[in-house]
Amino acid sequence: MSNEQAILEFAFHAMGRFAFDRVKEVCDKEKDSVKNPQGFALGWSQFVYSLSQLSQAEKTYFCLGFLLQTPNNPKAFRKKEVPLQAQYGQIKQDLDKQMDHLQRLPLSESGVGGGATPRETASGKAGVVVTHSSIPAAVLIHLGEQLSHFTTARLDMIEIYEQMHEMGLNRASTYDQIIKKVDTVVHTYGRKFLHPLLAPLETSFCYETEILKNLIEAQLRILDCNFMGALIRLNNAHRRLTVWPSINQSPEPSLPGSKAAPQKAIPTPALVTWFFRYHTALLAKFSLYFYDVLSKQTAQLDLKNLMAKTSPDYYQKIVAFYRKSDALSICIVLDTNGMGYRGLGYRLPEEEPESPTGLESYPAIFCYPSVSFVDVSKWFQLLLKPEMLLVFFGCRLLLP
Helix, strand or coil: CCHHHHHHHHHHHHHHCCCHHHHHHHHHHHHHHECCCCCHHHHHHHHHHHHHHHHHHHHHHHCCHHHHHCCCCHHHHHCCCCCHHHHHHHHHHHHHHHHHHHHCCCHHHCCCCCEEEEEECCCCCEEEEEECCCCCHHHHHHHHHHHHHHHHHHHHHHHHHHHHHHHHHHCCCCHHHHHHHHHHHHHHHCCCCCCHHHHHHHHHHHHHHHHHHHHHHHHHHHHCCCHHHHHHHHHHHHHHHHHHHHHHHCCCCCCCCCCCCCCCCCCCCHHHHHHHHHHHHHHHHHHHHCHHHHHCCCCHHHHHHHHHCCCCCHHHHHHHHHHHHCCCCEEEECCCCCCCCCCCCCCCCCCCCCCCCHHHHCCEEEEECCHHHCCHHHHHHHHHCCCCCCEEECCEEECC
16 A cells, blocks of 8 residues: 555544544645655645645534634634635635646656655655555545535535524524435535545545434424334434444554554544434433323333433423422423324324314323313313413413
8 A cells, every 4th residue: 555545544534533633643744744746746745735624624513613603603703713614615626726736747747656756754854755556646636526525515514504503593494494405415415425535524424414314303203293203213313323423433544654553532523412412302302292102111110210311301390390380280282283193102004093173183292290180171272362371270270
């Protein structure tokens, strides 16, 4: 294996396992070792420099640093940092220029079958190190084209995360629109960087988009009280979240001429941590909405112990509020109008229960201590004034 190929394999593998600073260290060292680059050596030097810049852009991406550069965070502009979108845009421009340079090289300088690259020798003086199996320029061109697509995909994903961030403030968009955008990114770029050397980046991209899509779809299914749909997507997201961080444990490829150093533990990036928290929050809401369904599958004590592991533990919060407020019952009421609601829990495909009508269109999906404590006939007030908060204390109806 040539020195160039070993560096490329190391860099992409390290980026796939979130070792971004290690990539920058190796690529900067390789770039500085090439003296007076010309021809293929110039293209190679520029390519490893782009990899160094890409590693730092990826570090900011996975740290969610770009969310600190939004108009809603004025402090971000005091740092005078280059926005992440501009960093990826510059990397894409540099890659396009490098591909144009390499395409113009004559065959004798294209790195095919070997080549001479001016490097710094062990004594520190400039010398010529002949690489008998130098990586062909065509491979760098191919990698550059695919990395260009990768940077464009990153720009689209940044826009999606920023849109989700803004949704928490003003609800300008819907989660259905987010899912459509994620699907568009996957269908457009999902098969645009499939070179074997880029496999770690492609794997990371697939895990990220699949987890994000499954979590959003699980949230929508929970809101629709679709038990099986939400359960499947939560399980899909959980399996991928379990596998993705384990990539960090894989050993890094060795570099020619370097001693094997002890592999340092890499902290979980903020983006992956956010996925875990998102999944935990959805699991807590799923456990509350489908409490009655889940309670029929196990003992009450076991279910309470499992819900205690979720964050937040909605059940215990409701119990604590119930005891402090001295309320007769605390209920979560679902408005099923326009939902195609068929009841909680799983139903066989051939079952077609009738849609609820009248007061049955407002079922209590959760009640503590029990729905039997509530006079459901009083819920007609919800139909008359649904915008008002209704609180039942005993048999008396209090309107704010």
